Amino acid sequence: MGITLDFGAVLARWPMLLDGAWMTLELAAVATLLGFAIGVVCAVGRRGAVHWVARICGVYIELVRNTPFLVQIFLVYFGLSSLGLSLPAVTVAIAALCINVGAYSAEIVRAGLDSVARGQVEAGETLGLSRLQVYRYVIFPPAVERVWPALTSQFVLLMLASSVCSQISAEELTAAANFIQSDTYRAFETYIIVAVMYVVLSLLLRAAFWALGQVLFVRRRCLGTAI
Amino acid sequence: MGGHFTFSHLEFLGRGALWTVLLSALGFLGGGVLAFLVALCRISGARIVRVGSGVIVQLVQGTPLLVILFLSYFGLPAIGVPVPPLLAAGASLTLYIGVYLGETWRAAIEAVPRAQWEAAECLALSRVQRMFRVILPQAVHIATPPTVGFMVQIIKSTSLASAIGFVELARSGQIINNSLLEPFPIFVLIAATYFAICYPLSRLSRRLEARSGFAPVEGGAP
Amino acid sequence: MSEPVVILRDVHKSFGPLHVLNGVSFAVAPGTVTAIIGRSGSGKSTALRCIDRLECIDAGEIVVCGHLVSDTGLALRKLRLDVGMVFQSYNLFPHLTVLQNITLAPRMVKRLGRAEAEELAERVLGQVGLADKAHAWPEQLSGGQQQRAAIARSLAMEPKVMLFDEVTSALDPELTGEVLRVIEDLARRGMTMVMVTHEMGFARRVADQIVFMHEGRAWEIGPPDILAAPATPDLRQFVGSVL
Numbered sequence: 001m002g003i004t005l006d007f008g009a010v011l012a013r014w015p016m017l018l019d020g021a022w023m024t025l026e027l028a029a030v031a032t033l034l035g036f037a038i039g040v041v042c043a044v045g046r047r048g049a050v051h052w053v054a055r056i057c058g059v060y061i062e063l064v065r066n067t068p069f070l071v072q073i074f075l076v077y078f079g080l081s082s083l084g085l086s087l088p089a090v091t092v093a094i095a096a097l098c099i100n101v102g103a104y105s106a107e108i109v110r111a112g113l114d115s116v117a118r119g120q121v122e123a124g125e126t127l128g129l130s131r132l133q134v135y136r137y138v139i140f141p142p143a144v145e146r147v148w149p150a151l152t153s154q155f156v157l158l159m160l161a162s163s164v165c166s167q168i169s170a171e172e173l174t175a176a177a178n179f180i181q182s183d184t185y186r187a188f189e190t191y192i193i194v195a196v197m198y199v200v201l202s203l204l205l206r207a208a209f210w211a212l213g214q215v216l217f218v219r220r221r222c223l224g225t226a227i
Numbered sequence: 228m229g230g231h232f233t234f235s236h237l238e239f240l241g242r243g244a245l246w247t248v249l250l251s252a253l254g255f256l257g258g259g260v261l262a263f264l265v266a267l268c269r270i271s272g273a274r275i276v277r278v279g280s281g282v283i284v285q286l287v288q289g290t291p292l293l294v295i296l297f298l299s300y301f302g303l304p305a306i307g308v309p310v311p312p313l314l315a316a317g318a319s320l321t322l323y324i325g326v327y328l329g330e331t332w333r334a335a336i337e338a339v340p341r342a343q344w345e346a347a348e349c350l351a352l353s354r355v356q357r358m359f360r361v362i363l364p365q366a367v368h369i370a371t372p373p374t375v376g377f378m379v380q381i382i383k384s385t386s387l388a389s390a391i392g393f394v395e396l397a398r399s400g401q402i403i404n405n406s407l408l409e410p411f412p413i414f415v416l417i418a419a420t421y422f423a424i425c426y427p428l429s430r431l432s433r434r435l436e437a438r439s440g441f442a443p444v445e446g447g448a449p
Numbered sequence: 450m451s452e453p454v455v456i457l458r459d460v461h462k463s464f465g466p467l468h469v470l471n472g473v474s475f476a477v478a479p480g481t482v483t484a485i486i487g488r489s490g491s492g493k494s495t496a497l498r499c500i501d502r503l504e505c506i507d508a509g510e511i512v513v514c515g516h517l518v519s520d521t522g523l524a525l526r527k528l529r530l531d532v533g534m535v536f537q538s539y540n541l542f543p544h545l546t547v548l549q550n551i552t553l554a555p556r557m558v559k560r561l562g563r564a565e566a567e568e569l570a571e572r573v574l575g576q577v578g579l580a581d582k583a584h585a586w587p588e589q590l591s592g593g594q595q596q597r598a599a600i601a602r603s604l605a606m607e608p609k610v611m612l613f614d615e616v617t618s619a620l621d622p623e624l625t626g627e628v629l630r631v632i633e634d635l636a637r638r639g640m641t642m643v644m645v646t647h648e649m650g651f652a653r654r655v656a657d658q659i660v661f662m663h664e665g666r667a668w669e670i671g672p673p674d675i676l677a678a679p680a681t682p683d684l685r686q687f688v689g690s691v692l
Contacts, residue, residue: 003306
């Protein structure tokens with residue numbers, strides 16, 4: 001008995017696949033930006049002198065890191081609807097993704113901030129820079145450069161995690177796959193194609209982050225060494 | 228509206244939690260064997276083995292676990308290969324865990340100082356002896372903290388088995404919700420249960436990490 | 450006799466149970482060089498760091514350019530505009546070029562325009578002999594060049610007094626000369642300086658005042674002659690062990 005594969009039937013659905021891929025990228029892009037912002041705020045909060053802020057950030061990070069994303073997205077979904085809000089699935093998905101990646105980014109950014117030597121900070125302070133200026137010009141740039149690989153990996157994982165958003169009917173790539181396979185009865189080919197698409201998206205995302213790194217980190221572009 | 232949360236509900240959740248633990252153990256065992264193979268292939272002397280396994284790692288790491296689950300549970304039967312849910316979940320988790328853990332273990336092996344390899348060579352040990360008697364024991368020591376940390380990822384990733392109908396902890400919550408219709412408190416309870424299982428492992432992993440000082444890429448799979 | 454630029458009066462500082470400074474008192478006249486010498490652990494660097502409020506003192510008084518440093522309500526920015534500090538490990542910002550390192554503070558703190566700041570930077574770079582290294586990255590420079598760049602960075606803010614914390618200790622011996630020459634040149638131009646140093650020969654030649662720290666106190670203070678003719682046995686022992 002031979003196995004007949006029919007990729008053509010699935011590839012004929014390329015508009016839906018592309019829409020799904022585009023939605024996946026949108027979710028990933030928005031959640032990356034917002035999640036990074038949350039991560040920075042939390043990382044700074046954790047290092048700060050205000051004790052209760054540090055504790056809240058710590059609790060938030062531990063809660064997110066020790067519960068599955070699937071459960072988090074359900075909590076956000078049902079939590080928002082119990083508050084009477086009826087938001088589109090995409091919005092809920094982005095909110096859950098931000099909350100999730102915010103916690104992981106916070107730890108990565110914090111490691112980066114901690115990696116900046118005390119002497120650097122003192123040099124900035126003795127030059128008369130304010131606390132905020134020291135953060136912005138002395139601590140932040142080398143910190144982000146140092147953890148750029150870790151951040152890249154985290155945001156690629158985020159893009160892959162967006163597949164879970166199919167469980168609340170967000171119309172990203174996995175949801176598209178589910179629909180197409182139930183329609184064409186070509187489950188194997190559908191998921192193989194979608195898997196390949198995710199791999200391509202991961203590579204594209206990595207390339208994009210690498211390019212962004214080259215633009216942001218002039219020193220690395222000029223010298224090619226790690227900071 | 229729904230009924231009340233009774234003891235039988237708690238029992239049902241408990242059974243789901245047990246399945247979560249069982250799936251995690253399965254994933255860790257199967258994944259562990261695969262991880263060992265992956266790690267060895269990735270440091271192999273033969274270029275084709277190294278590059279080939281590297282490509283497989285990239286492919287698996289670039290695919291969401293959910294898609295791998297769907298591929299094994301829906302995809303394989305569609306081309307005539309019958310796959311019961313436990314096998315689908317087990318195989319998918321094994322593949323996913325094996326690849327990620329394999330890379331962690333590879334990094335641990337590579338973190339063993341070059342001097343150790345050279346010392347073992349000078350003692351005229353064969354390649355296999357060098358591996359098993361000198362390098363691997365040290366690599367195990369280095370790999371322990373991130374492996375313990377990764378167990379948290381394994382437990383969390385079993386929640387996706389619910390998407391193929393497996394009644395583990397997350398799915399039990401969904402099923403109970405269908406009768407009680409109080410989704411938020413139920414899922415808070417589910418989250419708390421996962422937290423209770425995962426948090427001690429996270430703490431242990433961090434403590435081990437602080438002692439050994441080895442911390443690879445700080446990435447977390449949700 | 451003009452008002453001293455730096456005054457320390459009975460300064461005490463402890464780190465936990467460790468009393469590092471046990472009543473340090475000395476003063477620095479304007480346009481003069483004070484060299485602080487002593488064994489490791491005598492409190493030299495701590496005293497210096499207290500002057501620029503990198504450490505807060507527990508008791509006593511420090512007055513710098515009219516600012517009461519020990520006052521908790523002090524506007525640190527005002528103090529740091531008047532005080533420049535150079536560190537043992539240079540602490541150049543690795544992600545900025547030498548020029549950017551130097552123009553950062555003048556632009557951000559003094560609000561100089563970019564062209565003005567770069568002109569200023571090129572001037573001080575010329576002064577330390579690094580005019581051709583403006584667009585280099587710190588890691589491309591030798592230790593001596595990095596330290597001179599660090600001095601230029603502090604100079605660009607036109608401080609009234611400069612503090613040097615063992616600035617040659619981390620350098621290979623053949624590189625210390627170029628840094629010491631820059632410091633000597635600064636002294637000749639009339640900069641008020643306080644330097645913690647192990648370079649006895651340099652201290653004797655360039656300093657106007659030597660402060661020998663021992664057991665957390667300014668044990669002996671005087672002109673460089675005290676190195677040749679110490680008054681206390683402790684200084685005699687220290688000089689004997691070093692020279």
